[in-house]
Amino acid sequence: MNITEKILARASGKTSVSPDDVVFVNVDKVMVHDVSGPGVMAVFEKLRKKGMIIDKIWDPERVWVAEDHFVPAADKISAQNIVSLTNFTKQFGIKKHFKYGMGQYGICHTLSHEEAMVLPGEVYVGGDSHTNTTGALGAFAAGLGHTDVAYVLLNGKIWFKVPETLFFKINGKLPDHVMAKDLILKIIGDIGTDGAAYKTMQFGGTGVSEMSVESRLTLTNMTTEAGAKSGIVEPDQKLRDYLAARGVTKYDEVHEDSDAQYEKIYEYEGSEMEPIVAKPFSPENTVVARDLSSVELDKAYIGSCTGAKLEDLQAAAKILKGKTVKIRTEILPAAMSIFRKAMDQGLLKIFMDAGVVVGPPTCGACCGAHMGVLAKDEICISTTNRNFPGRMGHVESQTYLASPLVAAASAVTGKITDPRDLK
Amino acid sequence: MKGSVIKYERDNIDTDVILPGPYLKIHDYAELATHAMEGLDKDFHKRVKPGDFIVAGKNFGCGSSREHAPIALSYSGIKAVLALSFARIFYRNAVDGAFLLPIEIDESAYKDISDSDSLEVDISKNEIQNLTKNKVYKIKPFPELIGKIIEAGGLFNYKP
Known part of the structure; x- marks a missing residue:
């Protein structure tokens, strides 16, 4: 199996999975922000009106919250959304709430790696389409809507169709005037905005191993723009160093098997890339x-x-x-x-x-x-x-x-x- | 389901035009409906009637994960979007939240169906009848799990 398949197999309690299998996976971490959080609250309200009692969530320790889309509060409605979000985290005992104006806060996907909120081998879902970003940490990371995140908050699991994997092999280091952003734009231009629809985009090769973790995060971030379910990079020493600098050394890395399969392999010559x-x-x-x-x-x-x-x-x-x-x-x-x-x-x-x-x-x-x-x-x-x-x-x-x-x-x-x- | 067609003959209709970013702070479903399709068609909310279908090209709903997009369409009265293909998060939001049906049609049906045509969609038979043109189109059956979630009335009603 490839990395994504191995992570999804482990999270669904199976010895193996194949592309197109539909599995319910146990989720390790979940994120909401000041748009998806109130969206989830609206789903909870809808469920309460139908008679469901919601007084606790599955695991407050595995949930974290960002304030990013409408901070500083753009107007009265967005100010109110931040108040509602704060009440929500208090009500359900969610401690990891990065609040605007109180030390560390920022864009959710950036916090996911800056604060090592997600670790290699984990299944991470977030109420935002660019949740894919965090796959550069060797995790399965995918964006979901409000209903699905609400379901995860109450049940700790969610369904996924095991994706096919497209492997992007980058040969050689990018020149100094070229950044990971140029590379991912080039790839999206080549395969189109639905070129990886429902699939995983995995990045590897010497061009990626030479790249910083931050550059890899740019690649996985924009897998969303190719329609991908997720993007991923296999863990290596650079990632371990990145996480160690953030105080994290214990996690369960997943590496691909020697017979890992990909739907397709694309090769790019890193040194020939242009802005x-x-x-x-x-x-x-x-x-x-x-x-x-x-x-x-x-x-x-x-x-x-x-x-x-x-x-x-x-x-x-x-x-x-x-x-x-x-x-x-x-x-x-x-x-x-x-x-x-x-x-x-x-x-x-x-x-x-x-x-x-x-x-x-x-x-x-x-x-x-x-x-x-x-x-x-x-x-x-x-x-x-x-x-x-x-x-x-x-x-x-x-x-x-x-x-x-x-x-x-x-x-x-x-x-x-x-x-x-x-x- | 019977209704008439609002057709947008284009691919990649993204969530930024289905429900533009400034309205993401709104969580009142009826209010969201008044802004549906605003980035593409200012007259949509005047034109749409309960039971209508949207017909569009490939990769419908690409872009952000905002559930506001299927919510705004659903509360405008749209019962199903008939498209060549769908972006993944829009698709699962539509199904899991039971807002509308994302139905995949083939190229010939897409070409044949015109704006304002009257359709009858029957997902139990996997077919669409074009009452205006007196034609029948096959639709791609839903994958097994999706069919069950639709039948249950959304993910929260589905028992794995």
Whole structure:
């Protein structure tokens, strides 16, 4: 069996599973945030109206909560949702609630790895489609809706169809001007937004073993944009070191068998990769960044679970050092722990000297919710993960998806810019 | 189920257009319905009638996990979406929450069905009758577990 099959077999109490088997799996960890949490509460209310008594959940120790989509509270409704979420965690005894304004908080997927909330070999579900991100920690990680998360909170298990696995073998290290974001955009451009529908995307090869854990998280994050159920990377020493730096050394790693099967293997030459940009209005609409050098921009956005981890900020700082931005530019670290490291490493000074606004962690403008959304006809280059119509604001605004290096270089010139072409 | 068709001849209709991001903070199902399809079709909520079907291309409901999407369609009156294929989270949200039926149709049915056609969908026979065009289309049967969850009326009513 491959890793995903082995994790799902173990979690469903079977000796083996095969693609297309439907299994009820025991869940190790579950996450809700300030959108899916109130959504789950609405499901609980619906069930109560039908006569179900809900006074406890399956295991409060295995549940954790993030505040990310509408913090800082965008308006009265979102403020009320945070109050409801707080009441919810108190009522059910959920202790791991990362609250805005009280130390560590941030985007849920970023916290999942920054705080080592999920460990190798585990089954992790979250009320958010980018839950796939956490698969880079060697876990089975998949997003679910409110009804399914409510079911998990009460029963500790959920059904999954065992997915086929597509294996992406990356040969050789990416060049310095190329990031994991370019690679995953290239892959999505090749296979399309439903190219991995219902499947797992596994990443391996020397290009991935050479990559930092943060870069791997960028790959798994955007498996969602290819329609995948999950993304995964086999655990290695780099992952163990990453987790040990977060105080975690005990977990049960799952590795693939020597006869592991994949539906298909795709090979990419890492050293031949180039900076890639996805044009509006789909992540599959990819071209090399240099083909878009005439596109004039209104804004650059470096934020989100995809593009505001520490190394993303370091990449942006490398470009912005000693430069001044030509367009409105915002940088929002994805979690407070990253914000602090960016401060300690002097990155915030570089950003502010360049004229950039540095803001608090939030999903904010990435999903067009608040904190800097786009006006009609505005054009933005963004390190986020989606560029559907209206995604970051007005339905007639446009978002180009790119790496932090490309976004920062473009902020300096005001046009879409390959970092190699920045003088 | 009988109803008329609202057809969107396009692939990858994503959750950002089915229910745009700014409304994610809303959890009142009736209010969500007033914003259904707002990113694609401003007139949808004026046009939709109880029992209507949406017909669309492949990968319907791709994007975010927001259950708001099937909720908004369901509370607008949509009983089923007939599409070439569905994105996974939209599909399971629709079924597990018993909001609407995600029905996979084939290319010929997709081409043949026109906007405003009157359809009768019978999942026990796995077929759709086009009452306007006097034609019958086969639909892909639901996988076993999905069929059982639909029959039970959602995941919470299903006993494994």
